[in-house]
Amino acid sequence: MIDIKEFGIHEGISEVILSTLSPEGIPNAAPIGLHMNDRKFFARIYNSKTLDNILGNHAAAANIVDDPFLFVQSALSDIEPGKFELKEGFPFLKDTLGWIVFDCRCRKGENISVVELSPVRSKILRRKIIPVNRGFNAVIEATVHATRYVVLKEQRYMDYINYYDTIVQKCGSPGDKDAMKLLFDLIRLYRLKI
Ligand SMILES: Cc1cc2nc3c(=O)[nH]c(=O)nc-3n(C[C@H](O)[C@H](O)[C@H](O)COP(=O)(O)O)c2cc1C
Incomplete structure (x- = not known):
């Protein structure tokens, strides 16, 4: 069980x-x-x-x-x-x-x-104490909107992503900021494919 x-x-x-x-x-x-x-x-x-x-x-x-x-x-x-x-x-x-x-x-x-x-x-495999961090949570929210943006191409999703990015830049760890950079890079690649 x-x-x-x-x-x-x-x-x-x-x-x-x-x-x-x-x-x-x-x-x-x-x-x-x-x-x-x-x-x-x-x-x-x-x-x-x-x-x-x-x-x-x-x-x-x-x-x-x-x-x-x-x-x-x-x-x-x-x-x-x-x-x-x-x-x-x-x-x-x-x-x-x-x-x-x-x-x-x-x-x-x-x-x-x-x-x-x-x-x-x-x-x-590993147990970890993970304090709540708004930066990490904001990366997750931005990523959800990014998956919608690449399919629906609606500007409002880019607006949400940019909003969550401000939180990542304020509260996030270096890893959160790297993840946001990857997110913007991958969105750019999708744009080039359109
Ligand atoms: C935090 C988060 C939660 C998600 N939850 C779902 C979900 O419950 N169902 C779903 O179909 N897609 C969900 N997605 C979107 C998929 O991960 C996304 O469409 C992905 O590209 C699917 O990849 P695949 O084609 O390799 O399966 C979620 C994305 C994020 C960032």
Whole structure:
């Protein structure tokens, strides 16, 4: 029996990085909101590599991560293979504080699917005291808006990103500022592709 509270996960939505494996054996990672409601877990996932992989092999691992760079990189580009560790054939992020592997049952929708998640095994690798930091939280908010901006190209998302950047510059760690730099660089790349 997995004691989910040990992972700092409680009712509501926890932002994790979900790692999955494609049918061809290629690892993927993306930030996804892990919903917990009445001790049941689920995710609402838009059409994406993560969803394709879950539809392919019905498994995903929630990586509990406190690295802002990994959130930005996995949301807006691909994580390089060297940042994954394969255990029993499944990919986890090397820098994870802990992971939970889920069996996945997918109710497929046209644009968004509901994935019911049943925990099967887990591990805590590192325990850390993490004080609340507005800079880190602002990177996460900016990254959510960046994933919307690259799809919908609406200026209001850039305005939100610039607002959260002011908080990162005021309160964030050097790592948070590096993550924001990566975010702006990756957005610029998307703009060049349009
Ligand atoms: C903090 C955070 C939470 C996110 N939560 C979700 C989510 O719950 N469902 C979803 O479909 N996308 C979510 N996203 C967006 C995906 O991470 C993003 O679309 C990503 O590019 C998907 O990558 P993939 O194609 O490699 O799966 C979230 C992004 C961030 C930054």
